[in-house]
Amino acid sequence: MSxxxxxxxxxxCERCGRVERWSDDADAWRVDDGEGDVYCIHEWDINGSFVPFEKGGA
Structure with missing residues (x-):
């Protein structure tokens, strides 16, 4: 099992609500909705519900 x-x-962002999506074409994060404070020191929800580990089959 891997x-x-x-x-x-x-x-x-938990502070200003800015939403970004990952762009494979740009290999970078891109603003999704055009809103949010560009001067915000963004607080991304790194301890939220996203689980980075996925179990695979043998």
Whole structure:
């Protein structure tokens, strides 16, 4: 049995509400909705419900 580590494809700032999505084309995070404070020191929910580990089959 193997374990795969995944990365999130969406994140939201807990302070200003800015939403970003991962862009494979740009290999970077991109603003999703165009809202949020660009001067915010973004507080991403790193301890939330996203689970980075995925169990695989043998």
């Amino acid at each position: 374990t795969r580590i995944r990365r999130p494809d969406r994140r939201e």
